Amino acid sequence: MQEEKTYSPGLEGIIAARTAISFLDTEQEEIVIRGYNLLDLIQRAGYVEVVGLLLDQQIPDKQRQQEIEAEMVGSPVPDAIYAILRLLPSEMHAMDQLRTAVSALGGFDKEAGSTDPSSEKERAPRIIGQIAQMVANLTHVAQGREPQPFSPAYSFAENFLRVIVRREVSPPEVRAFEQSLIAYSEHELPNSTFAARVVASTLGDLYGALTAAVASLKGPLHGGANEAVMYMLLEAQNVEGMDKLIRQKLSRKERIMGFGHRVYMRRMDPRAQLLKEVLHQLIQAQGKGQEYLAMCQRGEDIMRSEKGLYPNLDYYAAPVYYLLGIPIELYTPIFFAARSAGLLAHIIEQHSENRLYRPRVLYTGPRGLQL
């Protein structure tokens, strides 16, 4: 019986959800988000528009956009959440702090326990805004500074970046940051989205599903890659250093972060090409940082010729965030904040047509032992 069933480690190639949210078409190299090409969205839409698209299943009109953005920038985080963050050791990993904060946030939502899709959809913009505010303030609170709420005077993307870097930010900086948020907003069924759907399928609430997704994204094989890329660039220091470091890692058979992707395999992640463009534009606008593009290019060249591997989104998002002055420990939390829109769409979809996830195992242990 058992032996006849096929087992695919990591569920590779197994269909685990029916979804109308997104699809990675690896043959046509297209990331489809509710019918649109993600690259078009990165180039021509705003993050709030994409949030609306994910939640409403259509591009929101101006009024609906304003309504969503007002919730996203106008819903402060309860003081108790920051008090909880202050009780955590300051050296605790930022993603572990965020996991705790997202879990705690559920306590301050009177409808937390509701898994009714219409209630979840209504609350989603507020929750996305609160998550972004918690992320933007994580490092500040850990270092003893007062948290800053978002302000209705600025757009969501500008608020998010301003609160992180605590300075005036230029329109090209805001746009580069916003484009990274769109690039991270949704991506079919990566581990974190799958974890969120698995948890949501018990009819547990959305805070539980989001908490599971933070836990997943923390993993070095998943969201942690953008931070690892930046530490590699800083260690390399310049183009020659990058050349030497990558060849050294290859000869030691060490994993090089920011390359390859389970689904794309040996083609380039379409988002990486676009973020490379965003990096180039940001360097032009800021008049600095050319060396990071050159280092990344060298790494990309070596990996293609030596291993046939192409960069993924994290590879080019890392230097973009670095040039914006964002603390490295916030790269993965920002990825989560951006992805919270896609995650909420998946949780709502799961609750709309639910079936409990409960697979089986291939048992390889002993039988018939006696006490």
Add this chain to the structure above:
Amino acid sequence: MQEEKTYSPGLEGIIAARTAISFLDTEQEEIVIRGYNLLDLIQRAGYVEVVGLLLDQQIPDKQRQQEIEAEMVGSPVPDAIYAILRLLPSEMHAMDQLRTAVSALGGFDKEAGSTDPSSEKERAPRIIGQIAQMVANLTHVAQGREPQPFSPAYSFAENFLRVIVRREVSPPEVRAFEQSLIAYSEHELPNSTFAARVVASTLGDLYGALTAAVASLKGPLHGGANEAVMYMLLEAQNVEGMDKLIRQKLSRKERIMGFGHRVYMRRMDPRAQLLKEVLHQLIQAQGKGQEYLAMCQRGEDIMRSEKGLYPNLDYYAAPVYYLLGIPIELYTPIFFAARSAGLLAHIIEQHSENRLYRPRVLYTGPRGLQL
């Protein structure tokens, strides 16, 4: 392409892990735990022995049992965790409080980030003990009482029960409680264990995987069932009330908690039969509570004849906990505390032979839309 792949909603019947930990043999109606029949373990082993079996892959000798139990009862919970719990609204669902506490606990483990199986195995008994202490004190802290640590003067099971009920407990009470802990300790790949393995597969740490499991177990389709059963018994009040209530729910096509199981389907959960026995013994020892057994029996009879459904573990665990004087909101947290042993075994196994979970989807949305 897409259409050719088969899709099984909820991954029903799909093998999602290779494991030597446990197996539900539905043909022989046996729950195998590392080679032993779970019913033998419930009848003849102690909970600490089962923890050792799950972690060490063999029944621990007396010395190893003492070593494990010393860690389980001798590792206090950091004060900051209780301070965090006090900052949460007292009306927050106990499982959501626990989810936050388990997440926060990672901040106080200097090896939290290690996914090395030997480090995880060494830390596991301490973590199981800390989780039990957090669970035992949840309601006390929410109601403004001081938390009590476990004491090396008592066994793990006695500590756990004493701190919950804050009174002297008799040996038959401790044994009934301990048997429920063994019954809940491990059960192949239910949603919560699957969620923990999915999250662990990113090489995220064990606190993240455990946090995801708490979120999963909270769901009414999973761990929440034991609490729902007790509320049903209290609403019914007596055998006639139970008869009326169940028939009423059946005629309204309402879901009746505590019956049926995805995997067992139309056979009785072997654990339920044994917990029914435990309930009977506890009633004998306490000299009260006969009406709960009678009510449960009536419900069981109706459901078998009307729907062909048999009770699951939660159905008989609920009245056992009620007669022990355990607050209803702690039933699911206790389930989690007991299951933490099995969860840690699965997380360690996942990290020992890892493959990132990353399945695909069946996309049903539109294509080719233009902005």
